[in-house]
Amino acid sequence: MNLSRRHFLVLLPAAAIGYEYALAGTPATAPNYNKSDHWWGMLIDIPKCIGCGNCVRACQTENNVPEGFFRTWVERYHVDDWHLERPEVISPDGGKEGFPVVEADADKYFFVPKMCNHCSDSPCTQVCPVGATFITPDGVVLVDQTYCLGCAYCVQACPYGCRYIHPEKKVADKCTLCYHRITKGLTTACVENCPTGARQLVDLKDPKDPIHEFLKTHNVQVLKPQMATGAKAFYNGMDGSVR
Amino acid sequence: MKLSKDSGHLFRFLGLFVIAFLIFLVVRHFVVPKSFGEYGHYRGAAIDEIAALPVKFAGHQTCEACHSDIADTKNGGKHAHVNCEACHGALADHASDPASVIPMLPDTTVLCARCHTASAAKPAGFPQVKIDEHSGGLPCKTCHNPHTPVIGSDKASGAVLGAKTAGGTK
Secondary structure: EEEOOOHHHHHEEEEEHHHHHHHHHOOOOOOOOOHOOEEEEEEEEEHHHHOOOOOHHHHHHHOOOOOOHHHHOEEEEOOOOOOOOOOOOHHHHHOOOOOOOOOOOOEEEEEEEOOOOOOOOOOOHOOOOOOOOOOOOOOOEEOOOOOOOOOOOOEEEEEEEEOEOOOOOOEOOOOOOOOOHHHHOOOOHHHHHHHOEEEEEEEEOOOOOOHHHHHOOOOOOOOOOHHOOOOEEEEEEOOOOOO | OOOOOOOOHHHHHHHHHHHHHHHHHHEEEEEEHEEEEOOOOOOOOHHHHOOOOOOOHHHHHHHHHHHHHHHHHHHHOOOOOOOOOHHOOOOOHHHHHHOOOOOOOOOHHHHHHHEOOOOOOOOOOOOOEOOOHHHHHHHHHHEEEOEEEOOOOOOOOOOOOHHHHHHEEE
């Protein structure tokens, strides 16, 4: 084979691209878990939440969440008859140790557990300049902490305030929907430890998941639907004052 | 095809461009992680790294594999929907090494109060008591079996631990 220098130079980039593809190979998949078979979300049943803070403590234990930061937290809403649009919201230490006792009171009180909504059209993943945060094929928004620069664009972009910069690692940190648990067939730490069943892990791609029937028969909302984030944290029985 | 006599510099420029492109490809090959772009504009291997993190809560299925007697008691009572580690804490270490990691017994005075302290903020249907009036500081398990809390429902041990105390709202 007799290649001129010019032909060689023309062929070289093509060969390099081919080599890249050969290296990429076939994706390695975890045993018994197929990413394309799932589309995870969370059902939060507000009338069942008693504000005990078990979910917050469980999340911090399971995920080594630093003190003072929260991947999930509980808010207590206090709505009186005259200020429906201006509720009083408290979340002392994320609701981790429960809430102050309220003596008999005619006003409306309820607890709203908050966490990453694992949006299918997430603003946080769209603003990342380096591709360090992303939605997985099974619908979980994760952070690649080895790749994150800590620029905090995503922290600003999240309309739900679900991200923070880890005080020691100096990179973005957030709820992983206990990805290390759900891929092993377990449920998330918050769901496992909720004593009243106010939280349910749901798999929207599983036709046998009771979520499908639940969504048909209940008044279910997502937070800030006007932002069109495709949020997958579904709130049952949510009051209009919840922000 | 007759090219103009000054076209040489164009080809030199083209050559420079091709070399720069090759250098780019070589640098890219070493700088961009192998799995980048496997699923999208991110490092695909990060998913498996996060999935490989250690589990701390073993899950009630794991507990029930050994403690089926307690699971039967609990699942027949009012606390059927409360999973083991919601009260006993994260015990994956105990599950993988039951002999050397011995779980602490929770203090029912603190534990039960977290959920069952009366507050108007809680859903009305949830069983709640004013702890001081209800028990006078006694640990809840003096009268209640936490696994099946309704007094008299603990059929397995046959023990009705104490008389019903006054002050409960439910």
